[in-house]
Amino acid sequence: MKHFLLAAAVTAIVTTAAAQNRAPADVIHMRQANYKQMGAAMHAISEQLHGASPSIDAIRQGSRTIVGFAPQLLRWFPRGTGPEAGVRTRALPEIWTDNQNFRRAGAGLLVAARSLDAAARRGDLAAVRAAVPQLAHACSNCHDTYRAPEH
Amino acid sequence: MRGTVSVWDLPTRLFHWAIVLLVPALWWTHKIDRLDLHILLGETMMGLVLFRLIWGLIGSSTARFAGFVRGPGAVLRYLRGQAAAPFGHNPVGGWSALLMLLLLAMQVGIGLFVSDEDALNTGPLSHLIDYDSARTLAERHETIFYVLLGVIALHVSAILYYLIVKRDNLVTPMVTGRRDAPAGAPAMTPAPLWRFLLAAALAAGLTWIVSNHL
Numbered sequence: 001m002k003h004f005l006l007a008a009a010v011t012a013i014v015t016t017a018a019a020q021n022r023a024p025a026d027v028i029h030m031r032q033a034n035y036k037q038m039g040a041a042m043h044a045i046s047e048q049l050h051g052a053s054p055s056i057d058a059i060r061q062g063s064r065t066i067v068g069f070a071p072q073l074l075r076w077f078p079r080g081t082g083p084e085a086g087v088r089t090r091a092l093p094e095i096w097t098d099n100q101n102f103r104r105a106g107a108g109l110l111v112a113a114r115s116l117d118a119a120a121r122r123g124d125l126a127a128v129r130a131a132v133p134q135l136a137h138a139c140s141n142c143h144d145t146y147r148a149p150e151h
Numbered sequence: 152m153r154g155t156v157s158v159w160d161l162p163t164r165l166f167h168w169a170i171v172l173l174v175p176a177l178w179w180t181h182k183i184d185r186l187d188l189h190i191l192l193g194e195t196m197m198g199l200v201l202f203r204l205i206w207g208l209i210g211s212s213t214a215r216f217a218g219f220v221r222g223p224g225a226v227l228r229y230l231r232g233q234a235a236a237p238f239g240h241n242p243v244g245g246w247s248a249l250l251m252l253l254l255l256a257m258q259v260g261i262g263l264f265v266s267d268e269d270a271l272n273t274g275p276l277s278h279l280i281d282y283d284s285a286r287t288l289a290e291r292h293e294t295i296f297y298v299l300l301g302v303i304a305l306h307v308s309a310i311l312y313y314l315i316v317k318r319d320n321l322v323t324p325m326v327t328g329r330r331d332a333p334a335g336a337p338a339m340t341p342a343p344l345w346r347f348l349l350a351a352a353l354a355a356g357l358t359w360i361v362s363n364h365l
Contacts, residue, residue, distance in 0.1 A: 036268060043270035043282035050278035136271050143269065149184035 024078075024085035031076035032089075034069055041065035042136075049129060056123045063113070063120040063128075066135070070113035074106040090148040098145075105142045112138040155329040156338040158239060160211040162347055164328055166203050170255070173199070174303070178296070186272035190262075194275070194362045197259040202354035203252060209350060212340040213239030220245050238337060247306055254299045258292065263361065265289045275362045 022030070041062035048054040048062075082091050095102050112135040119127035159167075173196050180189040207216040219240035228234040229242040240248055263276040266285035270277075277285045313319045324330040332338070 039266075039269045040282040043266055043273070043277070043285060046270060046273065047278045047281070139269055139271055143271075149182065151182060 024081045025087045027076065027078060027081045028085055028087045028089045028091070031081075034072075034076065038066050038069055042139075045128075045132060049132065054125060056120065056125065056128075059125075059128055060117075060120040063117040067113045067117035070110045073109065074103055077102075090150070092146050092148055095146045102142070102146055105138070105145070108141060109135075109138040154332055156332045157328055157341065158213055158324050158330045158339055159328045160214060160339065160341055161328065162202070162206060162210065162350075163214045164325055166199055166206070167325055169199055170196075174299075186267055190272060190274065193259060193262045194358060196255065197263075197361070198354050198358040200252065200255050200259055201357055202350055204256065205350040205353055206342075206347075207252075209342065209346050211342045212337075214342075216249065220249055239339070244309070247302070247309065251299070251302055251306065254295060254302060258295045258299060261288050261292050261295065265292050276365055279365075 045059050045062040048058050077091065077095050079096060081089070082093050082096060083089060112131070116128065116131035116135050119131050173192060177189060177192050177196065180186070180192060206214050209215075212218055219242075221242040225234065226242040226246065229236070234242075263274040264280055264285055265288050266273040266277045266282060267289070268286065270282060270285075273285065280288075310321050313321050
């Protein structure tokens with residue numbers, strides 16, 4: 001656990017520091033890779049919750065990944081990493097033109113991710129089941145407004 | 152309706168036109184990122200495809216695979232103009248219908264396991280496989296869509312060819328269920344209502360279980 005938190009903290013610091021200085025294309029690819037990991041974690045949690053005997057360890061692993069990324073997320077969008085970067089990205093200009101609401105939505109995700117992770121760490125499956133839709137809602141909350149459709 | 156006979160029963164026609172509406176609707180709901188609706192429509196498609204597969208076994212004579220899926224010899228003879236078009240699907244059209252149905256079945260079957268990249272909108276069986284597999288299947292789901300589009304284009308072209316070149320309107324019979332009585336050809340033998348109810352109940356039940364209870 002300690003090692004994991006340390007690793008998460010290091011990852012957070014490294015990727016954040018990197019986001020400030022790296023080329024827009026690198027930042028975009030970095031955040032896309034991170035979002036994929038969050039998607040995989042979300043899927044892993046759902047695999048467990050739909051199964052006959054959910055593994056709380058597997059759920060915890062997923063919630064850790066998500067809660068590890070959640071606090072960094074708002075820093076993955078420095079100016080210049082929108083559609084103008086010339087790289088394929090679904091990030092919409094509203095992220096920067098409507099930045100205050102974007103940040104509010106990001107803060108909402110952090111709250112939802114923490115409450116899921118807390119439930120998972122307690123081993124409270126019922127609370128996990130209640131927290132997952134909340135987290136999904138927080139994810140969609142941002143995607144619906146600030147992310148373009150896939151095609 | 153003098154001089155016309157039944158060729159397609161009502162379930163077969165309803166199935167056909169439902170697909171005509173559903174395919175663009177499925178494309179559109181994906182395009183605008185309404186995956187929740189896309190999944191709902193996909194489950195509806197699953198029910199229809201299952202129904203048609205069962206109807207191909209126990210439905211009216213012109214809807215049955217045994218009646219319209221012909222061997223390569225029959226297909227060649229028809230293409231060379233050595234054999235008259237039988238009542239219902241001709242040997243080439245039969246294969247086209249079967250191919251579209253199988254592609255729809257594959258598409259629905261794969262769609263059950265697909266996940267979007269956020270794992271927020273997932274097919275009803277996506278939890279049975281891991282994320283990476285579900286994302287790979289999302290790509291297959293897209294590929295099959297384009298193959299399906301190609302076969303549909305071929306199907307529509309053939310209908311137009313029959314209409315314009317061969318002066319044979321195949322669209323109206325698919326709406327009204329009736330066409331001119333060909334000389335000496337048997338009419339459609341309709342399936343009784345209970346078979347329709349059985350096929351519909353089986354298809355709906357199976358779809359409901361797969362969508363909500365696995």
